[in-house]
Amino acid sequence: MKSTIPDTGVPFAPPAGNGGDRQEASLHGEILLRLRDYVVEGNIPDGARVPERQLCEMLGISRTPLREALKVLAAEGLIELLPNRGARVRQLSQRDLEELFDVMAGLESLAGRLACEAITDAEIIAIEQLHYEMYGHYLHRDMHGYFQANQRIHESIVAAARNETLKAAYANFAGRIRRVRYSANFARKRQRWAEAMREHEAILDALRRRAGSELSDILFQHLRNKRTAAIEHLAEPQEDAPASP
Amino acid sequence: MKSTIPDTGVPFAPPAGNGGDRQEASLHGEILLRLRDYVVEGNIPDGARVPERQLCEMLGISRTPLREALKVLAAEGLIELLPNRGARVRQLSQRDLEELFDVMAGLESLAGRLACEAITDAEIIAIEQLHYEMYGHYLHRDMHGYFQANQRIHESIVAAARNETLKAAYANFAGRIRRVRYSANFARKRQRWAEAMREHEAILDALRRRAGSELSDILFQHLRNKRTAAIEHLAEPQEDAPASP
DNA sequence: GCCGACTATTTTGCATTCATTTTTTGTCCT
DNA sequence: AGGACAAAAAATGAATGCAAAATAGTCGGC
Numbered sequence: 001m002k003s004t005i006p007d008t009g010v011p012f013a014p015p016a017g018n019g020g021d022r023q024e025a026s027l028h029g030e031i032l033l034r035l036r037d038y039v040v041e042g043n044i045p046d047g048a049r050v051p052e053r054q055l056c057e058m059l060g061i062s063r064t065p066l067r068e069a070l071k072v073l074a075a076e077g078l079i080e081l082l083p084n085r086g087a088r089v090r091q092l093s094q095r096d097l098e099e100l101f102d103v104m105a106g107l108e109s110l111a112g113r114l115a116c117e118a119i120t121d122a123e124i125i126a127i128e129q130l131h132y133e134m135y136g137h138y139l140h141r142d143m144h145g146y147f148q149a150n151q152r153i154h155e156s157i158v159a160a161a162r163n164e165t166l167k168a169a170y171a172n173f174a175g176r177i178r179r180v181r182y183s184a185n186f187a188r189k190r191q192r193w194a195e196a197m198r199e200h201e202a203i204l205d206a207l208r209r210r211a212g213s214e215l216s217d218i219l220f221q222h223l224r225n226k227r228t229a230a231i232e233h234l235a236e237p238q239e240d241a242p243a244s245p
Numbered sequence: 246m247k248s249t250i251p252d253t254g255v256p257f258a259p260p261a262g263n264g265g266d267r268q269e270a271s272l273h274g275e276i277l278l279r280l281r282d283y284v285v286e287g288n289i290p291d292g293a294r295v296p297e298r299q300l301c302e303m304l305g306i307s308r309t310p311l312r313e314a315l316k317v318l319a320a321e322g323l324i325e326l327l328p329n330r331g332a333r334v335r336q337l338s339q340r341d342l343e344e345l346f347d348v349m350a351g352l353e354s355l356a357g358r359l360a361c362e363a364i365t366d367a368e369i370i371a372i373e374q375l376h377y378e379m380y381g382h383y384l385h386r387d388m389h390g391y392f393q394a395n396q397r398i399h400e401s402i403v404a405a406a407r408n409e410t411l412k413a414a415y416a417n418f419a420g421r422i423r424r425v426r427y428s429a430n431f432a433r434k435r436q437r438w439a440e441a442m443r444e445h446e447a448i449l450d451a452l453r454r455r456a457g458s459e460l461s462d463i464l465f466q467h468l469r470n471k472r473t474a475a476i477e478h479l480a481e482p483q484e485d486a487p488a489s490p
Numbered sequence: 491g492c493c494g495a496c497t498a499t500t501t502t503g504c505a506t507t508c509a510t511t512t513t514t515t516g517t518c519c520t
Numbered sequence: 521a522g523g524a525c526a527a528a529a530a531a532t533g534a535a536t537g538c539a540a541a542a543t544a545g546t547c548g549g550c
Contacts, residue, residue: 026328027534028316051501062535064309067503068316071273075317083270084502084541099410102359106411110351113465165344166351169414213462220358220461272504296531307505312533329511329532 028065035059035069039078039089040175042182047091077176092180094231100177101230105223107170108154112203112219114161116212124207127156131204138197146193153200157207157219192229199225273310280304280314284323284334285420287427292336322421337425339476345422346475350468352415353399357448357464359406361457369452372401376449383442391438398445402452402464437474444470 035055044050052063052070059066074081080088092100134149136142158170199222206215280300289295297308297315304311319326325333337345379394381387403415444467451460 029328053501063502064534064536068313071313071317072320075320083274085543086502096410099408102408103355103411103414106351106355106358109461110348110354110465113351114347163344163347165341166348169348216354216461216465217458220355298531308532309504309506330513331532 026065027061028068031059031061031065032069032072035066036073036076036078036175039073040179040182042179044089046183047088050087050089052086076172078179092176094234097177097180097234098227098231100173101223101227104170104173104177105220105227107166107173108157108223109216109220111158111161111163111166111170112207112215113212114163114166115157116207116210116215118162119160119207119210123156123160124204127153127207128204130156131200134200135197138193150196150200157203189229189233192225195225196222271310272306273313276304276306276310277314277317280311281318281321281323281420284318285424285427287424289334291428292333295332295334297331321417323424337421339479342422342425342479343472343476345418346468346472349415349418349422350465350472352411352418353402353468354461354465356403356406356408356411356415357452357460358457359408359411360402361452361455361460363407364405364452364455368401368405369449372398372452373449375401376445379445380442383438395441395445402448434474434478437470440470441467 038044052066056063056066070079070081070087073079074087078090080090082088130149130153134146134153137145137149158167161167199218202218203215203222206218283289297311301308301311315324315326315332318324319332323335325335327333375394375398379391379398382390382394403412406412444463447463448460448467451463
C-alpha cells in the first residue's frame with residue numbers, strides 16, 4: 001500500500017510565465033496535459049486499474065512518455081502508483097476531502113490577505129461585477145451559472161494576490177477537488193446558497209477596505225462552510241437538487 | 246524558456262501514512278529520493294546543466310528511471326526541464342523567493358489555525374520545551390542550535406494541525422527554500438533574532454489560548470518578517486555573522 | 491462443490507536502441 | 521586573425537526488448 005512517489009509532497013511547477021495556453025512541444029508534456037484532464041474529468045472510475053498498454057494505444061504513443069506522465073500525475077496526487085501493480089486513480093476518503101478543503105481554505109485565506117496589499121480599484125470593480133452576476137444566477141436558481149461566477153470570483157482573488165507560486169498550488173488542489181465534483185454530482189443545498197451569498201458580501205466588503213487580516217478570516221470560514229456542506233452532501237447524496245429554470 | 250512541465254502546479258503526493266522513513270522498493274523511487282536530497286543540499290550549482298549520462302553513471306542506473314525522477318523533480322519545482330536542452334537546477338529569483346516565503350507564511354498560518362482546534366496539552370508542553378531550548382541557544386548565540394529548535398517548533402505546529410495534505414505541501418515548499426539556505430549562507434541578523442524570540446512568545450501564548458484566528462495572524466506576520474530578513478540578507482550577504490561561542 | 495496449488499499469460503520495471511535535435515569542433519573564406 | 525559555415529560529436533526524446541513480478545486460469549485434492 002505504498003505509493004512509488006512517497007512521503008514528499010510535490011508543491012508545484014514554476015510560474016512558467018504563460019498563464020493559460022497549453023501549447024506543448026514535447027510528447028510527454030502533451031500526454032501529461034491530456035491525461036490530467038482525462039483523470040480530472042472523471043473518465044476513469046475511482047480506484048480503477050488502468051493498464052499502461054491500454055492507455056498507450058488510446059493515446060497512440062509508446063510506454064516511455066506515458067510512464068513519465070504517470071509519475072508526474074502521481075506526484076501531483078491525482079493517481080497512485082503501486083509498485084509492480086500499476087496506476088490507480090487516487091480514491092479520496094472523506095478525511096482526504098476534508099484535508100483538501102482545509103488546505104484550499106488556507107490558500108484562499110492567504111490569497112485574500114495578499115490581494116489586499118496589491119489589488120487595484122479596477123480589479124475590485126471587476127469582482128463586484130462578478131458578484132452581481134452571481135447574485136442574478138442565485139435569484140434565478142441557476143446553479144451552473146452561479147457556480148461558474150463563484151469560481152471566477154475566487155480565481156480573481158487568487159490572481160490579485162500577485163503570486164504565481166500560490167496560483168499554481170491553488171490550481172493543483174482545485175484540480176483534485178474538481179475531480180470529486182465531476183464524479184459525485186455536487187449539488188449545493190439551498191440554505192447554504194443564501195449563506196454563501198452573505199459571506200460573499202462580507203468578502204467584498206473586507207476587500208474594498210483592504211482589510212487583509214479580516215478578509216483572511218472570512219475567506220477561511222467561507223471555505224470551511226463549503227467543506228461542511230460538501231462533506232454532508234457526500235454522506236447523503238442529492239438532497240434538494242435545484243430545478244433548472 | 247518554457248519548462249516541459251508547464252503551467253500546472255503540482256501540489257503534492259498522498260499522505261502515504263509513514264511520516265519519516267524512506268524505504269523504497271522501486272529503483273526510480275530510490276533515485277528520486279537521492280536526487281532530491283542531492284539537489285536540495287545544493288550539490289549542483291544554480292542553473293548548472295547536468296547531463297543525464299553523467300547522473301546515470303553517478304547513480305549507477307540507466308536513463309529511463311533517471312528521467313522519470315527528473316520529471317517529478319521538475320513538477321516539484323526544484324529543477325527545470327528545457328525541451329531538448331536538458332535539466333537545469335531551478336534558479337530562484339528574488340521574486341520567486343518572496344513568493345515562496347509568502348506561501349510558506351500562508352501554510353503556517355493555516356497550520357496554526359488548525360492546530361488550535363486539535364492540539365493536546367501535551368503537545369503544547371512539548372512545544373514549550375522546544376521554545377525554552379531555543380531560548381537557551383539564543384542566549385548562547387548558538388545559531389545552529391537555535392535554527393534547529395526553531396524548525397522543530399514550526400514542524401510541531403504543522404504536525405498538530407492533523408492534516409497530512411498540508412504537511413506534504415509544507416514539506417515541499419520547505420525543501421525549495423532549504424536549497425537556497427544551503428547555497429547562500431543564511432546567517433540571521435542579531436536584531437532579527439530578538440524580534441523572532443518575541444514573536445515566538447506570542448505564538449505560544451495564542452496557542453495556549455487556542456486562539457486560532459489570532460495565531461493565524463501572528464504566524465503570518467512572523468513568516469513575513471522572516472521573509473524580509475532573508476531578502477535583505479540576499480541583497481547584502483553576511484552582515485553580522487554570529488560568532489559561535 | 492469449494493478451496494488451494496501450479497502453470498500460463500499479462501503487466502510492470504528497467505535497459506538498450508534508434509531517431510532528432512543541439513552543441514561543439516574544425517575548416518575555410520574574407 | 522576573426523567570423524561564418526559545415527561536419528562531427530554528444531545529448532535528448534521516444535520506441536523497443538527483456539527479465540521479474542503479478543494476475544488469471546486451470547487442475548487437483550479434500
